[in-house]
């Protein structure tokens with residue numbers, strides 16, 4: 479073979495290999511990974527720019543990783559069922575409700591939810607919001623409500639399933655009204671219903687891998703040997719036979735620390751991530767000198783029961799999405815690269831909301847692109863090892879400032895309205 483011929487053959491082979499690789503990368507669905515520090519969570523449901531599309535529209539590309547549906551805003555409505563409202567897409571006024579309740583039947587969204595999940599995203603239900611009628615009077619009431627939520631939207635069963643046969647991936651608590659008590663009991667009950675008590679997303683994945691390895695080792699062993707004594711294998715450390723899916727618990731506290739409504743629960747129960755609202759407050763992205771991510775990083779590492787909890791930078795999707803605190807993509811990207819370098823608790827960005835971000839020149843895509851360029855998977859063990867006191871001095875000061883100066887809460891974002 480002449481060397482010219484050889485080269486062109488090699489070029490063809492390499493070209494085909496490259497094409498195959500490119501196609502594989504395009505088709506590969508990357509499952510959601512909470513340990514990364516470049517995840518993007520974008521709220522959907524409140525029609526922030528008056529042009530909200532149905533849910534699946536926002537799952538056509540790989541930009542968004544997590545979509546909290548906003549909101550379930552009344553805990554105990556007519557007939558004892560909660561009330562959900564997704565503005566122009568589904569609500570109790572324009573859509574059928576379950577008999578004797580004000581709970582809309584949004585089961586036409588089942589396919590949208592499954593489309594988003596099939597694309598490797600997680601879809602959760604956000605409870606609360608700026609106009610929420612929420613709260614509990616006792617732990618037992620919170621636990622009953624957790625059972626109700628489990629049966630309506632998560633892994634439980636019941637005659638009412640507002641999203642049809644879709645099973646959501648978890649619950650987000652955006653509590654901005656009512657009383658602060660008993661939310662830890664709610665979270666604990668959801669997690670115990672899910673069989674996840676004591677597990678994080680990472681240990682769940684590990685335990686499942688162990689169980690699978692154990693099962694295949696056992697069946698292989700049985701096939702190879704009929705000796706019944708030998709088939710008594712050691713049990714997996716954590717029994718996950720009842721937990722076939724991980725359910726995420728997140729929250730969207732406002733940046734003043736501790737949060738007035740959900741702060742107590744954040745310190746007492748397992749959360750997988752907090753989407754800190756760095757807007758509409760003195761500690762927002764538009765106030766660099768009072769921006770207090772370090773305080774939240776310190777909370778994650780020293781106070782949160784889940785030391786692998788991720789802290790997201792919550793940002794408005796456009797200047798209209800919040801009363802104040804909007805910054806452009808390049809400014810937010812600076813906050814992100816700074817956080818990726820400094821804080822092992824950093825998990826990514828939360829944007830309020832999908833409609834404003836899309837309308838604002840795909841703000842979501844802009845920040846995701848920049849985040850991924852410098853992002854990484856941070857193994858939970860590495861995150862745990864980094865329990866340094868590097869930020870203690872500044873965080874202690876910020877925490878003191880926050881508690882002594884009692885920040886006045888600014889009015890809520892005007893996009894958090896309901897057509898009631």
Ligand SMILES: *[C@@H]1O[C@H](CO)[C@@H](O)[C@H](O)[C@H]1NC(C)=O
Nearest residue numbers: 574575576583584585586637
């Ligand atoms: C909910 O709506 C779907 C159609 O979107 C319908 O098939 C189903 O019967 C409804 N469920 C109830 C209990 O009304």
Ligand SMILES: *[C@@H]1O[C@H](CO)[C@@H](O)[C@H](O)[C@H]1NC(C)=O
Nearest residue numbers: 681682684685688714715716
């Ligand atoms: C998985 O198996 C390894 C090795 O046996 C063990 O050290 C680890 O604790 C197990 N993890 C879980 C979550 O069960």
Ligand SMILES: *[C@@H]1O[C@H](CO)[C@@H](O)[C@H](O)[C@H]1NC(C)=O
Nearest residue numbers: 818819820821822860863864
């Ligand atoms: C965590 O600690 C390791 C070892 O000290 C260090 O190399 C790494 O940069 C740290 N990561 C973060 C995100 O702080």
